[in-house]
Structure formats: structure tokens, C-alpha cells
Amino acid sequence: MDFSSLTYAVEDRVAVITLNRPERLNAIDDRMPGEIRRAVQQANDDDAVHVILLKGAGRAFCSGYDLKMYAESEGPNAGVQPMPWDPMIDYKIMKGFTDDYQSLWRSYKPTVAQVHGHAVAGGSDIALSCDILFMAEDARIGYPPARVWGCPTTAMWVYRVGAQVAKRMLFTGDLIDGREAAELGLALEAVPEDALADRVRAFLDRMAGVPKNQLMMQKLMINQAFDNMGMANTQMIATLFDGITRHSPEGMWxxxxxxxxxxxxxxxxxxxxDPIPEGREGLRLNR
Known part of the structure; x- marks a missing residue:
């Protein structure tokens, strides 16, 4: 397949998907979510592939959605509708992106994220949709738009670290480094950045020696537990809420x-x- 926002290669039983917009810190454009899904499907269809690695080119894993144009352009656009807004238009767009990222979670073959630099906002949605995370010790992960203008549509925080830590992250929008992420169980390991690629490769080689059917059965079994906890319903609510955050008074501010x-x-x-203006106070202040 031809890709514009990522590259795809197969190396010794490992499909390597590299987010490839380094000049924008691999920010998510309109094409990246669907290309991630197609790359995952290509790896699943390739009998030579046992595991999938997802990483970022340049200085970061992924800096989130490329929102500068949408936020700065005057008036409505694809991310902000005129009032009154239609929640289902927004939901259809964002649910499509959510499902694209979740192709990493639903993949029959294990997926591993190699995180350096930043994995923030939508970038954390992508990273947390992988089965396993390795992080550089000084890498940063989090969802700052939880403060205003966003809700993580994949809702993976609660399933990865439990309710209390998920609340800590999303009530503050704070970023944590790789060391803390490993302590919390969000990342499997955190290592110095200059050792990250070698450590991940050693782990991938160990896993790639396992038959594909064994890997698939273990993954389906574990993921079924999350399905039984209602992950699909949680993601539906989260995706609806994400649209609301952009159309609330605070979002419009x-x-x-x-x-x-x-x-x-x-x-x-x-x-x-600093306190974020609530209700219509911010809209009045902006005027």
C-alpha cells in the first residue's frame, strides 16, 4: 500500500509502522488514522508477520491532533460546528478515528508502541491502543485537552491504570515521564532513549518466536475481559463527550x-x- 503519513516495512517477522510527519512531531492529520488501520490490516494479512511495532520518526512519537489550523481559523470548521451543532456529525468523524486507532488493539497480532519524545493528546490514544508500551525514561505522555477542548475517545486510561490514576491524569491534564509511567504500570518498561530501540527489538524477537496462533489466542482471551467490562460502551460515551467539550461554553472560549x-x-x-473561565464568562471576556 501507499502511505503518506507513515512508513511500513517488515523486518524478521516484525511489521514496523513508523509515523512519519517529523516536521510536525508526527501530529495526526486527516489521513493518519485510516493509514494506521490499513497498515495494521496489511500486517495481519501477511503470513510472515508475527508482531507489529509502532513508533515515530524524528523527535517524538506523536504530538496529538494537528489542531493549529482548526483552532486558529476563524469560525466553524470540521472540528467546531456552528450553533446549534449536530452531535452525530461530530460523533461519526471521531468514532471513525477511534476505530482506526483501536485496530491496534483488535489486531490479531500483538502490537507494541515504542514511545520517545511525546505521546500527548491524540498521540496517547494511539499509544494506549497498543498492547504493550515501552517508553524512553524522559518521554512524556498524557492528555492535556482534558482541561478543556477534549476527552480521550479511546477511553484507554481507565483500562490501563485503573480508575484512581485515570482520574488523576484526566482531572489535571498533566504529563508524566516514562519512569512514572512504568511505575504506574502504564508502560511495561522505561529505559534511556539511546537504549530504547535495542530493548524493544530484543522483546519483539522474543515474542516473534511464538507461533502466530498462540499469540492470537492469548490476545483474544485477554481482550475479551475488557469487552466484558463494557469497553465499547465507554468509548461511545467518551467519543460523544469529546464533541461536547469542543462545543461547550468553555470549548467555544x-x-x-x-x-x-x-x-x-x-x-x-x-x-x-490558572482557572479556566466557566460558563459564558469566557465568551464575555473574549469580547
């Missing part, structure tokens, strides 16, 4: 603020810890 001062400055203000 953030959009207006990004138009006025630029997306990066609006994000800096959002993540500073």
Missing part, C-alpha cells in the same frame, strides 16, 4: 482564544494551572 492569540498561546494558558 478556547476556540475564540486560539483565534485571538494563536493555538500555542491558548494551549499554554490552558495548561498553566
Amino acid at each position: 478556547f476556540k475564540q482564544r486560539a483565534e485571538e492569540v494563536g493555538f500555542q498561546q491558548a494551549v499554554k494558558e490552558r495548561d498553566s494551572g
Whole structure:
């Protein structure tokens, strides 16, 4: 297949998917989610592949959705509808992206994320959809839009670290480094960045020696436990809520603020810890 936002290669039983927009820190464009799904399907259809590695080119794993254009452009766009808005239009778009990322979770072949730099916002949705995470010790992961203008549509935080830690992450929007992620069980291991690729490769080689049918059975069995806990219903609610966050009074304030001062400055203000205007206060302040 031809890909524009990633590269695909097979190396000794391992399919390597590399997010490849390094000039934008591998930010998610309109094509990346579907290309991830197609690459995963290609690996599942290849009898020579036993396991799948997902990593990022350049300085980061993935910096999240490439929202600068959507946030800064004046007026409605694909991410923000005019009022009154239609939640089902937004849900259809975002559920498609959620399902694309979850192809990593549903893949019959195990998926491993190799995280360096940042895996933030939508980038954390992608990383947490993999079966196993390895992180560089100084890599950072989290979901800052939980403060305003986002809800993680895959809802994987609660399934990876439990309710209390998931609440800690999403009530604050904080980022944690690879060391803390490993301590919390979010990452399997954290190692120095210069040792990350070799450590991951050793693990992949160990796993790739197992017959494909054995790997598939173990994965299906474990994933069924998550299905029994209602993961699909949780993701439906999370994806609906994600659309609401962008159309709430606070979400509209953030959009207006990004138009006025630029997306990066609006994000800096959002993540500073200062109180975010509630209700229609922010819209009045923006005027």
C-alpha cells in the first residue's frame, strides 16, 4: 500500500509502522488514522508477520491532533460546528478515528508502541491502543485537552491504570515521564532513549518466536475481559463527550482564544494551572 503519513516495512517477522510527519512531531492529520488501520490490516494479512511495532520518526512519537489550523481559523470548521451543532456529525468523524486507532488493539497480532519524545493528546490514544508500551525514561505522555477542548475517545486510561490514576491524569491534564509511567504500570518498561530501540527489538524477537496462533489466542482471551467490562460502551460515551467539550461554553472560549492569540498561546494558558473561565464568562471576556 501507499502511505503518506507513515512508513511500513517488515523486518524478521516484525511489521514496523513508523509515523512519519517529523516536521510536525508526527501530529495526526486527516489521513493518519485510516493509514494506521490499513497498515495494521496489511500486517495481519501477511503470513510472515508475527508482531507489529509502532513508533515515530524524528523527535517524538506523536504530538496529538494537528489542531493549529482548526483552532486558529476563524469560525466553524470540521472540528467546531456552528450553533446549534449536530452531535452525530461530530460523533461519526471521531468514532471513525477511534476505530482506526483501536485496530491496534483488535489486531490479531500483538502490537507494541515504542514511545520517545511525546505521546500527548491524540498521540496517547494511539499509544494506549497498543498492547504493550515501552517508553524512553524522559518521554512524556498524557492528555492535556482534558482541561478543556477534549476527552480521550479511546477511553484507554481507565483500562490501563485503573480508575484512581485515570482520574488523576484526566482531572489535571498533566504529563508524566516514562519512569512514572512504568511505575504506574502504564508502560511495561522505561529505559534511556539511546537504549530504547535495542530493548524493544530484543522483546519483539522474543515474542516473534511464538507461533502466530498462540499469540492470537492469548490476545483474544485477554481482550475479551475488557469487552466484558463494557469497553465499547465507554468509548461511545467518551467519543460523544469529546464533541461536547469542543462545543461547550468553555470549548467555544478556547476556540475564540486560539483565534485571538494563536493555538500555542491558548494551549499554554490552558495548561498553566490558572482557572479556566466557566460558563459564558469566557465568551464575555473574549469580547
